[in-house]
Amino acid sequence: MAAEPTLKELLEVMVRALVDIPERVRISEVVGEQTTVFELVVAKEDLGKVIGKQGKTAKALRTILTAASTKLRKRSVLEIIE
Numbered sequence: 001m002a003a004e005p006t007l008k009e010l011l012e013v014m015v016r017a018l019v020d021i022p023e024r025v026r027i028s029e030v031v032g033e034q035t036t037v038f039e040l041v042v043a044k045e046d047l048g049k050v051i052g053k054q055g056k057t058a059k060a061l062r063t064i065l066t067a068a069s070t071k072l073r074k075r076s077v078l079e080i081i082e
Contacts, residue, residue, distance in 0.1 A: 007065060015061070026040070028041075036076045038078050
């Protein structure tokens with residue numbers, strides 16, 4: 001059986017589907033004692049697509065990440081770096 005995709009891979013697939021320049025998507029994982037912080041960097045012209053109107057897309061990404069993290073009994077935070 002194939003290994004479960006990681007939270008980082010899940011995030012990467014979702015973000016690459018949203019942006020125009022998927023090869024510029026960079027996600028770094030900062031693992032703390034209780035929380036993992038995912039730092040997302042995209043091309044400047046794709047920033048609006050990832051954030052969305054009134055931050056709705058970013059909020060949706062965070063919601064999915066939180067739901068997936070909870071299933072794995074972990075805590076995760078998404079930071080979008082400009």
